[in-house]
Amino acid sequence: xxxxxxxxxxxxxxxxxxxxxxxxxxxxxxxxxxxxxxxxxxxxxxxxxxxxxxxxxxxxxxxxxxxxxxxxxxxxxxxxxxxxxxxxxxxxxxxxxx
Numbered sequence: 001x002x003x004x005x006x007x008x009x010x011x012x013x014x015x016x017x018x019x020x021x022x023x024x025x026x027x028x029x030x031x032x033x034x035x036x037x038x039x040x041x042x043x044x045x046x047x048x049x050x051x052x053x054x055x056x057x058x059x060x061x062x063x064x065x066x067x068x069x070x071x072x073x074x075x076x077x078x079x080x081x082x083x084x085x086x087x088x089x090x091x092x093x094x095x096x097x098x
Contacts, residue, residue, distance in 0.1 A: 020047060070095050 014024035016032045020039045025032045040047060063071075077093045 009026070012026055014026055016025035017023070018025055018035060018039055020036075020043050023035075025035055073095065077089055080093075081087070081089065
């Protein structure tokens, strides 16, 4: 025989949080996994729209916005860095926008 103690929900601590629907999660790990899977399936479009690859379109890391001359210069600098075994660009190799 075991003793079960009922704790009202307002006094329980959540043991997980869903960042998709911003809901605190209670229960077992299996319960949380079921919620996460269902929530992800239901909100897949919002998740994809919030992905870093979608948010950074047109930013500095998007190859579509790079200057071809600057890209060619940095590729040559990269080859030279590999040959010389260094991990940092020299001040004279950097591109300064100004």
